[in-house]
Amino acid sequence: MTQAPTPAQVAERPARPDPKIAHGWLHTARFLTTAPQLQHLPALHLPEIAFVGRSNAGKSTSINTLTQQKRLAFASKTPGRTQSINLFALGKQGETDAVLADLPGYGYAAVPREAKLRWQRVMANYLVTRENLRAVVLLCDPRLGITELDEALLEIIRPRVEEGLKFLVLLTKADKLNRAEANKALSMAKLQAGGGEVRLFSALKKQGLDEVAQLLWDWAHEAPATPPPADDIGADDAQR
Template sequence: MMDVHTAEFMKSSAHPKECPAPDFPEYAFIGRSNVGKSSLINMLAHRNSLAKISGTPGKTQLINHFAIDLDKETCWYLVDLPGFGYAKVSKTSRTKWQRTSEQFLTSRANLMCVMMLLDSRHPPQKVDMEFMAWMAENNLPFVMVFTKVDKLNQTERAAFLPHYEKEMLKQWQRMPPVYITSAEKGDGRDELLRFIEQTNALFENL
């Protein structure tokens, strides 16, 4: 199976126009502040501090590109996007972040899939449901990535997905693909890398 050989920070961009050229397949990580976007990127890349992690939500305010295996033909990008829906930043700046992310997601020809991160400890949140509906309206392919499963006990671990599915199926005909992860323990890494490997193979044909 594919693994990550090199991982490096490429660029922070305040606007989609400033982003690296769309030369390689890329995967954007989106979700509420503190859901674990930066941690998951580090976990996939097997690097401790590639993407900045903080106990303070709202840390990632720019579009951050990371290049995996830049020296190889099989190069791909991970993109860390600003988190949305964090109550302690002003409403104006919150909508500005969301607009930046939305402009980014709808303007990248090389965007293969959005990784929609959801905290496995929390019941379905309105802002997440709305964001997934927005992606569907805009024909953006996405997968659901549940985070922090190491924080669940056995009972909670068995219950969270059926519970989420029940909520989703009120609005959706079927569930998008689901990945269950722990950045702490490495759960879901192989599955996500396999998905990325398979999806990268489609890039040439875009």
């Protein structure tokens, strides 16, 4: 028979984070700048969390829901038209402690091929070279699942994930699925995500809102991994 924990053991347990703190932090999001090309992005040393996904995956709606703002992220009536990276500052009392990056949606059929290729190069370069990038949120319509384009994006960031980059697959529009469909979509995405976090999310029903808000707050305020000090290098390595 399992014994009940002692009062001292209960006191030692870490308190569960209050999602209200994460929601309040996200609500501070405010427009910072827009950049049609990488060279127009400001060099920042703050943690940056990028939102990416196919057109019509519900990216703008998800950002607006998470920040509790109706028009922070602009949803174009013509998917694929917006071709700029939009940055939003986060932090209370005017102090910025993190940045959200809204990357244009990809994969829309009506966009000219040259424009698609140009943006694919810009986005790939951003994901590979943006030094302060802390996490990537990939938004997918669970009725389509993770597509070939999404898999290509995951392959681009894989080397950085191995170095500590966080990533989340957010299955939007979960309210359109029944329980069996939702469980199947979640299981399939976990298999394809290769170790990343996966969450069901519904802007309409506010499903997954607390979990995702807390995850973003944790990632933005987590101390970055640091390389081992020189003293820890083995003698053999030091002689090379």
